[in-house]
Amino acid sequence: MATARNISRFWEWGRKIICVGRNYADHAKELKNAVPTEPILFLKPPSAYVKEGSPILVPLYTSDLHHEVELGVVIGKGGTSIPQADAMEHVAGYALCLDMTARDIQDQCKSKGLPWTMAKAFNTSCPVSEFIPKENIPDPSDVKLWLKVNDQLRQSGCTSQMIFSIPFLISYISDFITLEEGDLILTGTPKGVSAVQEHDELQAGIEDVLTMTFKVNRLEL
Numbered sequence: 001m002a003t004a005r006n007i008s009r010f011w012e013w014g015r016k017i018i019c020v021g022r023n024y025a026d027h028a029k030e031l032k033n034a035v036p037t038e039p040i041l042f043l044k045p046p047s048a049y050v051k052e053g054s055p056i057l058v059p060l061y062t063s064d065l066h067h068e069v070e071l072g073v074v075i076g077k078g079g080t081s082i083p084q085a086d087a088m089e090h091v092a093g094y095a096l097c098l099d100m101t102a103r104d105i106q107d108q109c110k111s112k113g114l115p116w117t118m119a120k121a122f123n124t125s126c127p128v129s130e131f132i133p134k135e136n137i138p139d140p141s142d143v144k145l146w147l148k149v150n151d152q153l154r155q156s157g158c159t160s161q162m163i164f165s166i167p168f169l170i171s172y173i174s175d176f177i178t179l180e181e182g183d184l185i186l187t188g189t190p191k192g193v194s195a196v197q198e199h200d201e202l203q204a205g206i207e208d209v210l211t212m213t214f215k216v217n218r219l220e221l
């Protein structure tokens, strides 16, 4: 007998992960990138998800794996060409996410004009918290995000600093990628990205809503 799918386990559904890059001016500047005038988008596959209790695995081909703490928006109602005014009706809730990035590989891809797939879409590149029901974050345009590595604060930002708002992003993306229930939008990272090493412990949080912890491991050959 088929069991009903529950949005609170959206990461098991095999749906899209759509990521927004350079959505915070302070992060665009720290990597010496221009502040965008239109959203920069890339994708991660559902195989990128990892949940607390399992480690983040450093790909063998990188020596500069970075953390990026981000607010994730979980789509509850699909749609195409969603007007900005209706966008929040399509949101089921949120998740705290890390956009793990092989920065050395991303730099190589950027200099060659190649896509970022190897830098951004590898297994365990999307650590994700428990599902956060919409009611628990009444104003997603004003929540604080933070990340510590081995108890040292590295990132601390507020979603009020986003260049493109959540309703704008939902509308913009849905004009050319149909959004489906269970999709996740990663809304970009504030400044403070830095490298992590094997055995590091990452702890991240959204204000007083939730915290999550991940260990970093090397992939065994």
Ligand SMILES: O=C([O-])CC(=O)C(=O)O
Pocket (backbone or CB within 6 Å): 019, 020, 021, 022, 023, 024, 027, 031, 068, 099, 101, 106, 187, 188, 189
């Ligand atoms: O790799 C980058 O700098 C782009 C990105 O994902 C972000 O800004 O969150």
Ligand SMILES: [Mg+2]
Pocket (backbone or CB within 6 Å): 019, 020, 021, 068, 070, 099, 188, 189
């Ligand atoms: Mg990112």
